[in-house]
Amino acid sequence: MTRTIYISLPVEHAGRAADFYAAIGFERDPAFSGENHAAMIWSEAIRIMLMQREAFAAMSPKRLIDPRIEAGALMALMLESREAVDAMIAAAVAAGGRELHGAEDEGGVYSRAFEDPDGNGWGPFHFAAPAS
Template sequence: MARMIFVNLPVEDVARATAFYQAVGFARNEQFSNAQGSAMQWSDTIHVMLLARDLYATFTTKKIIDPRTESGALLALSFDDRAAVDAITEAALAAGGRELHEPEDHGFMYSRAFEDPDGNGWGPFTMDVAAHAAAMAAQPA
């Protein structure tokens, strides 16, 4: 079995969060979804579980943060090119997300950042690994 990651996110409104994630390209896996949570699939190995806050609370004894005012994680997704980075960010904004800062272009890497309606932060990016290695090699030791 391939190694997979399941990111669990507490959300205020499962239906609203599901619609947002579908708008940016995630697919809802009906087999593992119900009114209390949506299993959202990004790829064969990357999944995001959108859990109602009361359900999420059953998995931890810790205080659940408000991601609008506190940072618990920054989640990044890689893309093949700038157009794809821009496309997911624009889809997020159109679906009710918020852009966190201006696009960043470092030559070898281009990134954007947005929050979902619950305040969870995502950083789509594209990177030319060979260009980064060449830039690092050109720097004095």
């Protein structure tokens, strides 16, 4: 069995958020989706659970932050190329997200960043292994 991580994110509307994530390359998992939540697959091992704020708040005794104005976590996804990073940013912006910073190239690591319409931050990057 593959070890799998589910990252739960608070969103205003699960259906709208699922559409956004589908536009940037995630696949919806109807077996784990419902009225107030949507499971989205990135890979066999990485999935996110988009939970409407009320449902998310019911799962934790801690105060729920608003990711549009407070940072709780930043997720990074390693992609196969610089072009894939640029394509994800373009798709995110076209689907209603916001670019947080332009391209950065630091010693073989090419990265950009965006937030989804609910303010959750993502940093797609490409790592070019040094030539041996």
